[in-house]
Amino acid sequence: MDLPVTKQRPSQPATRSNPALRGEAFAANCAICVRNLNHTFGEGELKKQVLFNNELTLARGEIVIMTGPSGSGKTTLLTLLGALRTVQDGSITIMGRELRGLSAQQLGDVRRDIGFIFQAHNLFTSLTAHQNVRMALELKETDVKEMNRRAEAMLEAVGLGHRIHYKPQQLSGGQRQRVAIARALVHNPKVILADEPTAALDKQSGRDVVNLLRKFARENLTTILLVTHDNRILDVADRIVNMVDGRIISDVMISESQAICEFLRRVPLFSGLLPDTLTKVADQMELVECKAGDVVFRQGDVGDNFYLIRSGEAEVVLEKSTGNETVAVLDEGKFFGEMALETGEPRKATVRAKTDLHLCALDKTEYESVRQTSATFKEEIGKVLFERQR
Ligand code: CMP
Numbered sequence: 001m002d003l004p005v006t007k008q009r010p011s012q013p014a015t016r017s018n019p020a021l022r023g024e025a026f027a028a029n030c031a032i033c034v035r036n037l038n039h040t041f042g043e044g045e046l047k048k049q050v051l052f053n054n055e056l057t058l059a060r061g062e063i064v065i066m067t068g069p070s071g072s073g074k075t076t077l078l079t080l081l082g083a084l085r086t087v088q089d090g091s092i093t094i095m096g097r098e099l100r101g102l103s104a105q106q107l108g109d110v111r112r113d114i115g116f117i118f119q120a121h122n123l124f125t126s127l128t129a130h131q132n133v134r135m136a137l138e139l140k141e142t143d144v145k146e147m148n149r150r151a152e153a154m155l156e157a158v159g160l161g162h163r164i165h166y167k168p169q170q171l172s173g174g175q176r177q178r179v180a181i182a183r184a185l186v187h188n189p190k191v192i193l194a195d196e197p198t199a200a201l202d203k204q205s206g207r208d209v210v211n212l213l214r215k216f217a218r219e220n221l222t223t224i225l226l227v228t229h230d231n232r233i234l235d236v237a238d239r240i241v242n243m244v245d246g247r248i249i250s251d252v253m254i255s256e257s258q259a260i261c262e263f264l265r266r267v268p269l270f271s272g273l274l275p276d277t278l279t280k281v282a283d284q285m286e287l288v289e290c291k292a293g294d295v296v297f298r299q300g301d302v303g304d305n306f307y308l309i310r311s312g313e314a315e316v317v318l319e320k321s322t323g324n325e326t327v328a329v330l331d332e333g334k335f336f337g338e339m340a341l342e343t344g345e346p347r348k349a350t351v352r353a354k355t356d357l358h359l360c361a362l363d364k365t366e367y368e369s370v371r372q373t374s375a376t377f378k379e380e381i382g383k384v385l386f387e388r389q390r
Contacts, residue, residue: 303340
């Protein structure tokens with residue numbers, strides 16, 4: 001039998017589901033917690049209040065986008081959360097640590113555990129990409145070899161392995177922003193604050209940047225607060241918070257189905273489906289969460305579901321009398337489990353989570369109905385089946 005497919009959609013931690021139900025368990029799981037926050041600039045007659053009674057809670061691993069007109073207080077809030085300003089009135093806790101009342105040095109300690117990404121990426125122009133990224137490690141790490149290794153690995157992870165010794169002027173805007181992201185992520189922060197990280201980028205570079213951030217957040221349970229006006233990237237978030245005139249006026253969950261729908265739209269197998277069908281399929285999909293090492297199903301099992309990988313990696317292992325052989329490693333957007341549904345035969349291989357894995361599962365009946373509806377789907381499955389059976 002396949003792993004049980006839960007009706008509750010577990011890619012959302014249970015605590016994320018309904019703010020009204022968030023109790024003590026949520027507080028423990030909370031990465032950023034803002035309570036009754038006010039902030040004022042200036043003195044005397046020039047005194048101007050810019051933030052009013054703000055409340056905001058972000059769970060660990062949650063990605064939240066904050067939007068709102070310029071001058072509405074978003075950046076002030078972001079700098080307060082990033083321990084770049086002193087909290088005057090109200091409370092902010094970051095990973096359980098209260099910021100109010102901290103000394104300048106203590107605020108500095110908090111900053112070291114946060115990754116910052118800004119629109120103007122603030123790279124040092126005289127340093128190479130590698131040196132810029134390494135700087136973020138120098139505050140904590142002392143082993144030079146280890147620092148070099150991690151900086152290099154992080155640049156590789158953002159697709160810049162071939163540019164590590166280039167200086168910022170020799171890189172494109174998108175590449176520079178990826179260096180800034182590598183620098184923000186290299187010390188494995190649990191919280192990332194990003195201010196308009198895609199504003200200066202073209203559509204594809206912007207998409208690459210948010211995909212990178214999302215992948216990192218999912219894999220490391222990192223919380224990301226992203227201030228943006230860029231409506232091309234809204235689908236990356238779990239929630240959208242809107243700020244107007246210094247007040248958070250709405251805090252909207254992006255429904256899980258909508259998020260799956262956006263995901264399916266980007267997967268070639270599903271891209272040929274009409275919007276209505278896509279929505280229906282997304283509604284029928286259930287999320288399955290596996291930890292690295294979990295077996296999704298075993299060779300020889302009866303197949304009930306088709307699986308699409310939403311994040312992480314799965315390995316396909318053939319169990320033979322002569323030993324096990326890994327025949328493929330599949331990642332985001334790839335699928336498996338189609339053979340048993342197509343042929344009615346038992347599973348041809350064992351599939352195991354290589355990393356933590358989020359899957360979208362479609363049961364046999366729904367799979368059959370999509371197959372009947374979409375010629376592209378049928379054709380794509382046919383091609384892959386042919387490749388895999390060879
Ligand atoms: P199924 O037989 O239902 O269950 C095991 C799955 O592993 C199978 O469907 C395919 O989706 C997948 N699979 C089998 N062989 C390969 C291969 N060579 N490359 C990639 N995936 C494979």
